[in-house]
Amino acid sequence: MPLVVEFAAQDPARLARWWAEVLGWTVVDETGVRPDGPGVPLRFRPADGAKTGQNDVHLDLRSESHDEQTRLVERLFNHGARFADIGQSTEVPWVVMTDVEGNELCALEPRKAYACTGPLAAVVVATTDPREQARAWAEELDYDVLAEQSEFAALRPPSGEGPHLEFLHDDNPHPGMLRILPG
Template sequence: MASVVVEFSAREPARLARWWAEALGWQLDTQTGIIVRPTGPGVPLRFVASARAKTRKNGVHLDLRSESHDDQNKIVERLFNAGARFADIDQSSDVPWVVMADIEGNELCVLEPRKVYTRTGPLAAIVVDSLDPRSDARTLATATGMELAGERSEFASLRPPSGEGPFLEFLESASGPEGMLRVLAE
C-alpha cells in the first residue's frame, strides 16, 4: 500500500520546512531531500523548490488540531509570532476555526477542539479541493488502505486504519486541487 505525503512547492523550501517543523513539533530531515517527519502520528511533508510564486488560494491546506479553546488561542499566537498571518479565504466571520497563512502564504486552519481529531497528532486533517470528493476519496482509499470515515455529495473523509494520524478530507470545489501544495500517494 502507498502512503500519503504532502508536497509543498516553495520559493525557499528549507526555510518553509523549518517553519513547519517548528509549527508541528516535528523533525526536519535533509538527508534525502527536505522533509518534515512526524515524531508521532502524522504524514511526511516534503518541500521542493519552485520559482513560481503563489498567486491564489491553494487547493490543499492543512488543519491543525487544538485540545481546548485556550490551546487554540495559544497555537494561533505562537504561529503569528513565528511569521504566520491571518488570511481571508471568504470564510464567514462566525466560523470557530482560525484561517492563517504560513510564511510563504500557504493557507492553514487552526481548528477549535473536535473529538473526531483526538488521535491525529498536531495535524488534524489534510483538506483537498476536489471536483468529485467521493470518487477521489475512494481512489486514494484503494491506493493507501485508508478507511472511509464519512461522505456526502460535497464531502468525503478518509482516516488511517489505525485511527491515528490525520484525516484526508475532500471538499467539493469547482477548481480542484491546484496551487502550491499537493497530496501524493507513494
C-alpha cells in the same frame, strides 16, 4: 502506502524549518519534515514560480481546547503566519492563516474526531467530486472511509492514528503550491 504532502516553495529549507517548528516535528535533510508520532511526512521542493491564488490543498491543525487553539494561533503568528480571508464566514470556529510563504492553513477549534491525529488534524483537498477522490485515495492508501457525501468525504488511516484526508467540494479547485502524493 503512506501519504505525503508536498509543498512547492520559494525557500524549501526555510519552509521545512518553519513547519517543523510549529508542528514540533523533525527536519530531514532540509527537504522534508517527519512527524515524531502520528502524522504524515511533509516534503519541500523548489517552486517553478511565485504562488498565485489559493491552494487546493491545505492543512488543518488540531487543538484540544479553546485555550490551546488561542495559544496555537499566537504561536503561528509569532512564527510569521498571517491571518487570511479566503471567503470564510465570521461565524466559523476555526482560524484561517497562511504560513510564511502564503500557504493556507486552519487552526481548528477542539473536535473529538481528531483526538488521535497528532498536531496535524487533516489534510484537506478541494475537488469537484469528493466521493470519487475519496474512493480513489482510500483504495490507493488503504484508508478507512469516515464520511462520503456529495459535498464532503473523509478518510483516516486504518490504525485510527494520524491525520484524516478530507475532500471538500469546489466547482473550481485552485491548483497551487501543495499537493498530496502516495508515499
